[in-house]
Amino acid sequence: MSKDQTTYARSESELLSEISRKLDRVVAVLAAQGKDREAQIDILSAAGCESAFIGIVVGMSAGAIRTYRSRRRPRTIGDDQGGTSIDRADA
DSSP, X not given: OOHHHHHHOOOHHHHHHHHHHHHHHHHHHHHHTXXXXXXXXXXXXXXXXXXXXXXXXXXXXXXHHHHHHHHHSOEXXXXXXXXXXXXXXXX
């Protein structure tokens, strides 16, 4: 094997990991089909999809998705040091 082939060769576990990530995205898109936009964003977010990808799927910009996600995420008192989760409406 040449030096170039060695540089670009990926292990079997790396390839399987990449395939798994791509299949996770396909499953998430299928799960989101037929749902309202908020449910689609929530499903795709839970699957670990990036804002740009979610935006393409639901027809919004990546910035709008990031804004939606940040407003949807509950705040935690105590900066993740065992604090209590509260809704923004209570803040």
